[in-house]
Amino acid sequence: MNDLSAYHRDTQALHAGRDPDANEGVVNPPVYHCSTVIFESVEELLETRRDRASGAYVGFTYGREGTPTTRAFEDAITLLEGGYRAVVTSCGLGAICASLTAFLSAGDHLLIVDSLYGPARAFCEDFLKKFGVEVTYYPPSIGDGIEALFQPNTKVVYLESPGSLTFEITDVPAITRLCRARGITTIMDNTWGSPFCFRPLSHGVDVSINAATKYISGHSDLMLGIAVCTEDKFIPVKKTASGSGYCGGPDDIYMALRGLRTLPLRMRQHQQSATRIATWLQGRPEVARVLYPALPDDPGHALWKRDFTGASGLFGLVLNACTDRQLAAMLDHMKLFRLGYSWGGYESLAVPTYPSDLRSAQKWEAPGPSIRLHVGLENVDDLIADLEAGFARLAAAA
Structure with missing residues (x-):
């Protein structure tokens, strides 16, 4: 099955990146553990050098550049996105x-959303600024108002929707439309939605990034990233990633491919369970508000409904005023919502969050502490009981 373009994404997720006819009928692509590639002649070796120099990246030259296992995963996610x-x-x-440094040089200006992933913000502050890139943060709700922030040297606009901790939705098409008119590259972190719930490139984004560590893998057992590019952006990102040594390991890539096969089913269950729990939380007296764009009364719901085809299991909640001691009493003894960073696996997680520490363009206002929940694939009644017990501990610690 070569041309999958006419099929639904569920079918694409199952078949993309597989070619049993080329692998002795084996269903899954083989894992290539590779550093060295052998060439039959000087001419063949030189051809691969020309392939790299031209930016075609068709053949295989060295393990860091990729293997057939790598290509299978890249092809699969490219199709879905x-x-x-x-x-x-x-x-x-x-x-x-890799994506940011591919398009930025000293003296350039970067516009980046104020609600972005914390380590990405740290990269901007600790590295990009150090090497002469001017960084400006914009409010996630800015929409086409971002045009007022453009400068003659603005080269990249970076988006993340919803934001990592506050789950604010950004009007992606409004921003990309303005950027395209000015030749500004747009990069978006799509990890929350995954390729199943949002396709950034169809909304005008140039480079769509997924931490495959999370939903694509789905099992909390690997580290991997992937950047899907438009044709004119592929070579800069590929050259930068390869030249910087950002290569994925073959076993992790294989396991991400295996996780991809169940992504549609898992995402539907994550959304169903998260929606039920988020709705339940809205009725709790301890909760000031729930931060989940799939809820009808969320401020970003209209944009989410317009642009997304689903939601993940990751969302936040803001508690009414309580002490640090009460918050710790609630979270320290959870049985199912265990304390842990990352998300996107089968298991539920909870972490306290501090959005105000990571905002500069728009102040974060909240009456009490915030919590980020990842709703896994456990029974929803069991998860609600775990949260209920946590609220009881919070009250008892007052």
């Missing part, structure tokens, strides 16, 4: 760093 080609990296942050 509707891109030209993709670049695998060692982690999601690697895909972010």
